[in-house]
Amino acid sequence: MRSIRAAAVGAVTLSLALAASACGGGSPTGGGSDDSPKTLTYWASNQGAGIEVDKKVLQPELDTFRRQTGITVKLEVVPWSDLLNRILTATTSGQGPDVLNIGNTWSASLQATGALLPWDTKNFATIGGRDRFVASALGSTGVQGKDPAAVPLYSLAYALYYNKKIFADAGIAGPPATWDQLVADAQKIRQRGKQALGAEGSNLSENIHHVFVFAKQHGADFFTADGKPDFTNDGVVAAVQQYVGLMAKDQAIPTGNAEYAQNQSVSDFAKGRTAMLLWQSASANLASQGMPEDEYGIAPVPVQSGTPGPGTQVNSMVAGINLAVFKNSHNLDGARKFVKFMTGDEEQKILNKAYTSIPPVTSAQSDPAFNTPANAVLKDTLARSAAALPQVPDESQFETTVGTAVKELFADAAAGRAVTTASVKAALGKAQQQMPAT
Known part of the structure; x- marks a missing residue:
C-alpha cells in the first residue's frame, strides 16, 4: 500500500479468519446477481494529495466508462485511516461496494474472509488474462497456490531520495549503494550540521516495510513455509536490530524521529531538514510540498x-493498490467490465501518470512517462529486487504486532536505552505471542 496515507492496518487487531464464512457486496440481498446492471458502487482509496484531488482524477474516467458501457459508477473515495475497517464491516454486514481498492498487503487477509471474488482463469480471461500483469505485482494478490483475491491496479516501490545540495556540501559524490556507505555518508552529513536519514518510528506500516526488507537481506522470513510466525529467528532479530540501529548505534536517524508518524519524514526531507528519505514513489508528495525535482536524486x-537483485539483494517490498470485487455484487458482469476498463492499457497510463505510480500492466509501461530516470529506478526495483510481504491470513496482525515492537525499540533508542540482540529478541517474542493461535 502507499504508506503516505494513514496506516489503517496498524489499528486492526481482530482476526479476519473469524469472518471466513461472511459475505459482502453491493446490496443487502447480495448473492452475486446482475439485478442492477446499470449501476456500480466503487470505493477508491485516497491516492492523491486529498480526496477532492482523487475525485478530479477519477470522475472523468468513470464518465468515460459510462459512455462506453452505459453503467454509472457511484464513487466514494475512502481515507486510508478508514478503509480497512470499512471493508471489514462490509464483509460481515453484506452492505458494501461492488468494486473496491485494497492495499495489496491486505490481499491474503481479506481473501481469508471469503467475501472477495476469486480471480480464477475464467475471470482473468474477461480482463485479458493474468499474463498481462507484472509477476511481482501478482505476487501480492493473495496466498500462493490460490486464485488471487484481487488484481493489481497501481504499483509502487521504495527508493532512496537524496538532497543533491546537502550531499555536495558534505563532499559526497553520489548516493550510497550499501548500508555501510549510508552510515559513512550520514557521519559526513551530521558534521555539516544536517540530519541524515528520515524515518517514522511511530508509523507501524513503515516499520514493517523496512524490517521486512532488512530480513530479506539477512536471508530470513517472518513466517515459516507453512505460514506460522517465526519472529525470533536469528536473521529476523539481526534485521530488526540493524534497522533500529540506524538510530540507536549509527546516529543516521535522528532520535526525534522515534515519535514521527504519517508523512512527517517526507515533510522534513522536502524542507531540507534531512538529506535522505526511504519512501514509496515520493515525487508527487514532494512536489505537493514545494520541492522541485531538480533538488533531489533518486537511487x-x-x-x-553488491547491487540490488533477487534473494538477499531484495531492497523493497512490492507496494501498491489492488482492485477487488465483492462476490455477492448486484452487478458481477458490470464489475468485471469495470476491472477490465481500469486495468486496460489506456486507463493504466492515465491513472498511474496522475498518481506517479507504475502500471502493473506490462504493456502500459512502454509509455515514455514511465521511463524517466526516477521511474526507471522504480520499474527496475519492481522487476528485479522487490518481494511481496507475507501472503498469510494473519498478515494484518503481523503488521500490528511487529510494527509496534519496532516502535517500542525506537522509543528505547531515543531514550538512550541500549538496543541489544536480547532486547530485540524479547520484543519480537512478545509480538509473536500476540499473534492468533494457528
Whole structure:
C-alpha cells in the first residue's frame, strides 16, 4: 500500500479468519446477481494529495466508462485511516461496494474472509488474462497456490531520495549503494550540521516495510513455509536490530524521529531538514510540498553488499493498490467490465501518470512517462529486487504486532536505552505471542 496515507492496518487487531464464512457486496440481498446492471458502487482509496484531488482524477474516467458501457459508477473515495475497517464491516454486514481498492498487503487477509471474488482463469480471461500483469505485482494478490483475491491496479516501490545540495556540501559524490556507505555518508552529513536519514518510528506500516526488507537481506522470513510466525529467528532479530540501529548505534536517524508518524519524514526531507528519505514513489508528495525535482536524486534502496537483485539483494517490498470485487455484487458482469476498463492499457497510463505510480500492466509501461530516470529506478526495483510481504491470513496482525515492537525499540533508542540482540529478541517474542493461535 502507499504508506503516505494513514496506516489503517496498524489499528486492526481482530482476526479476519473469524469472518471466513461472511459475505459482502453491493446490496443487502447480495448473492452475486446482475439485478442492477446499470449501476456500480466503487470505493477508491485516497491516492492523491486529498480526496477532492482523487475525485478530479477519477470522475472523468468513470464518465468515460459510462459512455462506453452505459453503467454509472457511484464513487466514494475512502481515507486510508478508514478503509480497512470499512471493508471489514462490509464483509460481515453484506452492505458494501461492488468494486473496491485494497492495499495489496491486505490481499491474503481479506481473501481469508471469503467475501472477495476469486480471480480464477475464467475471470482473468474477461480482463485479458493474468499474463498481462507484472509477476511481482501478482505476487501480492493473495496466498500462493490460490486464485488471487484481487488484481493489481497501481504499483509502487521504495527508493532512496537524496538532497543533491546537502550531499555536495558534505563532499559526497553520489548516493550510497550499501548500508555501510549510508552510515559513512550520514557521519559526513551530521558534521555539516544536517540530519541524515528520515524515518517514522511511530508509523507501524513503515516499520514493517523496512524490517521486512532488512530480513530479506539477512536471508530470513517472518513466517515459516507453512505460514506460522517465526519472529525470533536469528536473521529476523539481526534485521530488526540493524534497522533500529540506524538510530540507536549509527546516529543516521535522528532520535526525534522515534515519535514521527504519517508523512512527517517526507515533510522534513522536502524542507531540507534531512538529506535522505526511504519512501514509496515520493515525487508527487514532494512536489505537493514545494520541492522541485531538480533538488533531489533518486537511487535504489541500499543493500548489504553488491547491487540490488533477487534473494538477499531484495531492497523493497512490492507496494501498491489492488482492485477487488465483492462476490455477492448486484452487478458481477458490470464489475468485471469495470476491472477490465481500469486495468486496460489506456486507463493504466492515465491513472498511474496522475498518481506517479507504475502500471502493473506490462504493456502500459512502454509509455515514455514511465521511463524517466526516477521511474526507471522504480520499474527496475519492481522487476528485479522487490518481494511481496507475507501472503498469510494473519498478515494484518503481523503488521500490528511487529510494527509496534519496532516502535517500542525506537522509543528505547531515543531514550538512550541500549538496543541489544536480547532486547530485540524479547520484543519480537512478545509480538509473536500476540499473534492468533494457528
